[in-house]
Amino acid sequence: MQQFNPNQKLIYNPELRFRKEEHRCVAYTIDDFFYSPDKVSILLPQEVIMLLLFDGEHTFSEVASNMAYVFGMETNDDVDYKKVLFNSLEALEKRTNIQPLVMDIAEVEASLIKQTQDRYNDPSAFIIPKEKIIFDPRDLRLSAPLSVNYNVMTSCGFKCKYCYHPLVPVKELIPLERLNIVFKELKETGCESFMLTGGDPMLRPDIDELMQSLYEHGLLYSLSTKSIISEERIKKLREKAGLRGMQISLDAADGTIVRNVLGITDDEYFSKAIQMIKNLQKYGIEVRVKAVLTSYNADGLADYLNLLNDLGIKRMQVVQYGRSGTRHTDDLYPSDEQMKRASEVVRKFKEAHKDVELTAGGFEKAYDEPVIVEQVTKENIFEKRAICNAGRFSLTLMPNGEVFICEQLPYDKRYVLGDLKTQSLAECWNGELMQKWLNPPARNIFSENSPCKTCPEEYYNECHKVYSRCLRFIYEHTGDTLTADIKCPRYHFEKRRIT
Incomplete structure (x- = not known):
């Protein structure tokens, strides 16, 4: 300090x-x-x-x-x-x-x-x-959520090679009239913000009106999309919906590479995306541009960063491709040499452009591997664990109004924690399904070889009440969620590459 x-x-x-x-x-x-x-x-x-x-x-x-x-x-x-x-x-x-x-x-x-x-x-x-006063620094279960991760749509017009989203169709949409009530409840209970994601949020027919409602209720929101938005629509979103910033995914400075990675056939997509960035800037909307580093675009990273800099972009992010539980091919991983060169490109760019916020660098192989300890103790069993925010201080909202554990899980009723289409915020946040998630489940749900079956009661209760198992990572490893958290030292699996 x-x-x-x-x-x-x-x-x-x-x-x-x-x-x-x-x-x-x-x-x-x-x-x-x-x-x-x-x-x-x-x-x-x-x-x-x-x-x-x-x-x-x-x-x-x-x-x-x-x-x-x-x-x-x-x-x-x-x-x-x-x-x-x-x-x-x-x-x-x-x-x-x-x-x-x-x-x-x-x-x-x-x-x-x-x-x-x-x-x-x-x-x-x-x-x-x-x-x-009751003080427990690990008890992050709040009286109401601080933020909402709104999975506006689970459909998308792109077929990105690196996409992690399950994209399981959820056809029914919670009506805007009902959302207006939900937004009011959230604001009154201290919610700060919404993150509008998907799928592609722009595919919801009344998304403009939805954003306007968030703005009118005093809820901050961020928007991430690959969709091309017209200049006239951008102007209206700025004026009526208070749009202040937008994250755009653009993976290369080469239109051919962009089309290939996004799985589209529109030869003009790249030029349209560049024009959209200029239009957003014209109306005072800050643009953040994100790319996923793969073997397809790694060699052009310097040209990509220079293009964004020439466009006046001050916030950029380049994340290394990571394996997900929905789709993966090893050819997406950049080679060792590509990662080394890309890291050097980022270092030099940061050095030359101190005014740019570039979140990137240190590209290297990473692995999921079991947590090995000499003996499991109270001091080390949760050492590598993170506390899941679902139902503690954050809420994931699905297109149909259901509250879900994690947007990176495939749609399944097992992962539903409530329904804001029919429940008030308080009824959902404090409801039976939410309480079930925040407490230890019956051990008979677990597979026979799961360490959860024989976990000592003290650890078992703390695991679920304080942390919750990360179902996303369990699903990526096993194709289901019926075993221990992968960061539990009682759980053993084969080491595998993830980036």
Whole structure:
């Protein structure tokens, strides 16, 4: 953690957001493009209040004195409250993995400082009576979702070679009239944002009206598509739906390669996509362009990045192709030499273009392999596990209004957690299917050779209540979901390449 000058004026990170729950507080970050909550962490009320004391108006030394006063610390010349404050920040950064928690105001735009100062006018609003506080940093089950991953359509007009989506048809669509009610409920319970994905969200007939409704309900949203959108439509989406940014997938600077990778026959698609980017920029809509690095486009990466730079794109992402559970061929993997050259191209581009946010680099082979420990213990059994966000702080919505565990699973009623077409948000979020997902299942659902059958009760309960098994990765390995999480050291499988 960086050191602070006692006279530095600091403000809490503008990407930070806070929520007060009945028994604890929640902190998370919101990025300025996808608006998606990240690094969700449980905080004590006093930790939130401490951070809000960094209002950009006071120096570090003054904040330390204010903290001592607010928390009723005894005045003592032998106590260095600046050190107490620094140690508290350092410990909180380590626990939440949110860095930095506070920033020098010189590093923050003036308009952003004002927004940050106005976001939480009264730190005392986060006070919770001591006797009501329940603090468990691993319990990420919130009273309502922070975000929605809306799988608007499970169909798509492209046949991308690298696509991970199951694309199982879900024909019935939740009506916009019903969505208007859902959007209102979500906004009232503190939902931050929607990520509109698919399939291709632009295939929903009333998608423009849907985006307008999100905008009118004050819900931030991001849109990812490969569809070509006309200039007139772009203009209307900017004016009526408040469209601020769009992610476009374009995999190469060569139109022939693009057509091949996307599985399309339109000879003019590439030129249309370039024109669409220019039209989006014309109406003040920020464009983020993403590519998947495969053996087909790796050799042209330098030309691709230079093309985007010439177009004025300031946000780019190149992700290495990864195996999925739906479709895969080994020829998509870039060769070792291609990955080495591509990594060098990225390094040089980043060095030459400091003003561009390029998320890429370090391309190399990666493998799924079993977690090996000498002896399974309470300390190591969950060491490699991540906490699934489904039903804890996020919600995946399917085209028909059903709530689903994960969009990367094939459509199956086993993975449905509720139905917002017929249930209120509260009924769905706290319903029987959701509770079933968040609690240990009966062991008889598992295959005979599954370690879940014989897992000690203590581990078995914690596995499902705190973490949940990652069904997506289990499905990719086995074609079903009836065994242990692949990061469980009690589960053994053959090592296999994934990137």
